[in-house]
Amino acid sequence: MREADETTRQRLADALRAEPATPSELAVQFELTPETIVRHLEHVSRSVEGGDEQFLVAPPTCRECGFDDFDELLNRPSRCPDCKSEAVDEPAFTIE
Template sequence: MINEFEFLTTREKIVLLLKYSQEPLTAKQIMKILGIKKEKEVYENLYHIAKSLKRKNVKLFVYLPKCNNCGYVFNIEKPRKPSKCPECKSENIEPPKFTIKWLK
């Protein structure tokens, strides 16, 4: 039996995963679920997904990364996980989480 899911592109798989997930997912979670080898590839795909969804009635929502040490919230333009907090220099950073929602 043929699985239709295997014919989708990586971006299409990420969109479907985020659209139907019960909770926002991190890049590492997306990577594990879809069998993607590099976290950087997930972030690159999320960037392009966000750009392409702007034309549709759908939006990629980003829960911003936060320092677990001092609570600093990062304002990121492109999807990525910061490596170090600019306030306290901690590397204990909660990664960004992503979900896709329909706009009304």
């Protein structure tokens, strides 16, 4: 299938099969906002379910206190709920 014929979600899935990426990295690559990327990734994760592949998420992590037990793994948190620091790394996604 030619790249122009693939949907954004198919291209996102292909990119995540190649290497892990954060919403910001994917936003730059696909010229979309990180919020739009997260909405697409919600659909990509459901489409991968039940098949031979797994949609994996490395959770967001606070760089100050190490907190990584965020409720929404696909969310891009603005601050740590534990120490209130804004130094929070984005989640990273991959398909294996």
